[in-house]
Amino acid sequence: MAQPLPRTETTPDAALIAAWQTGDEQAAAELVRRHARALARFLTGAGAPESELDDLVQETFIRAFRSVDRFRGQCQFRTWLMTIGGNVLKDFGRRMKRRAVIPLDEMVRDVTGDPHELAEASETEARLAAGLKALPRLQREVFLLRAQQGLEYQEIAAALATTPGAARVHYHHAVRRLKETVK
Amino acid sequence: MNVDAMIAAAKRLGAGPADRLDVEATARRVMERLREQPAHRLAWIHVQWVRIAAAVAIVVGGGLALHQMWPVNEASGHPAHFVADDLSDLSTDQLRDVLARFDEMVGATGPVSPEGSGDLRELDEQQLRRVLRSLEG
Numbered sequence: 096m097a098q099p100l101p102r103t104e105t106t107p108d109a110a111l112i113a114a115w116q117t118g119d120e121q122a123a124a125e126l127v128r129r130h131a132r133a134l135a136r137f138l139t140g141a142g143a144p145e146s147e148l149d150d151l152v153q154e155t156f157i158r159a160f161r162s163v164d165r166f167r168g169q170c171q172f173r174t175w176l177m178t179i180g181g182n183v184l185k186d187f188g189r190r191m192k193r194r195a196v197i198p199l200d201e202m203v204r205d206v207t208g209d210p211h212e213l214a215e216a217s218e219t220e221a222r223l224a225a226g227l228k229a230l231p232r233l234q235r236e237v238f239l240l241r242a243q244q245g246l247e248y249q250e251i252a253a254a255l256a257t258t259p260g261a262a263r264v265h266y267h268h269a270v271r272r273l274k275e276t277v278k
Numbered sequence: 279m280n281v282d283a284m285i286a287a288a289k290r291l292g293a294g295p296a297d298r299l300d301v302e303a304t305a306r307r308v309m310e311r312l313r314e315q316p317a318h319r320l321a322w323i324h325v326q327w328v329r330i331a332a333a334v335a336i337v338v339g340g341g342l343a344l345h346q347m348w349p350v351n352e353a354s355g356h357p358a359h360f361v362a363d364d365l366s367d368l369s370t371d372q373l374r375d376v377l378a379r380f381d382e383m384v385g386a387t388g389p390v391s392p393e394g395s396g397d398l399r400e401l402d403e404q405q406l407r408r409v410l411r412s413l414e415g
Contacts, residue, residue, distance in 0.1 A: 123309065124306070127305035128305055131299060131305070136293060136295075157312060160308075222287075223288060224291060273284060274284070
């Protein structure tokens with residue numbers, strides 16, 4: 096077992112990742128504490144039902160920690176995590192389809208139908224959530240990374256292995272379609 | 279909805295469920311699951327081997343099935359075929375004539391008549407067909 100890395104809130108993600116690679120579990124736990132809520136917001140925006148959110152967040156971190164050797168610092172760890180989260184959510188949708196429960200598209204959080212969420216979500220959020228579920232996956236993720244997470248196109252492009260120009264185009268397509276559907 | 283309102287709504291989207299997430303419990307559970315489940319690399323290699331084995335089984339099994347459905351002559355690549363079968367309509371005398379002509383053609387390399395038979399005239403129909411088959415290899 097590796098010596099635990101002395102941690103502060105300012106310890107960079109890269110140092111925590113390096114510590115995890117030598118077997119420091121506390122470093123991995125710190126990464127979960129740091130990024131779990133942002134990841135949860137992203138997954139919710141992308142259509143994750145709240146009842147499954149904790150499992151999806153866990154699964155995303157597990158996949159990330161197990162394939163962390165492939166993370167080369169091309170983007171922030173959090174951004175990379177969200178791209179993995181997108182794949183986890185897609186796989187979850189497939190599993191649900193196979194079980195013939197409800198397709199992912201219909202499973203997207205319906206804030207208008209849940210009294211608890213209705214109380215806290217504004218009407219605008221509800222309409223946006225409904226509009227997002229109608230977008231293609233790539234447009235939805237680019238929109239969330241840009242509008243919800245506030246990332247630059249350069250960062251989004253690095254995470255999605257595309258160009259900043261293409262990321263910008265996806266974002267603008269998403270905005271245009273959302274403006275049409277979310278009135 | 280204008281773009282500013284859309285972006286503001288996007289920033290709030292999922293805030294409630296995220297706030298309700300028990301991050302400490304999530305971190306604990308992630309660590310437990312990482313300890314419980316075998317190393318990813320080994321699992322990945324295992325999955326790849328299973329896929330390769332499945333592909334080999336499909337190719338070999340499919341080949342055997344095809345072979346059974348359409349048997350092929352290994353030398354020619356075509357189904358086995360004997361000229362002697364095409365001569366099934368010929369009488370014993372006619373078969374004897376065919377062999378005699380063949381005997382004349384290859385006379386320089388040796389007689390067609392099987393050892394011990396001496397003469398084609400002594401052979402019956404079955405024996406003549408057997409000789410033809412033996413000539414075809």
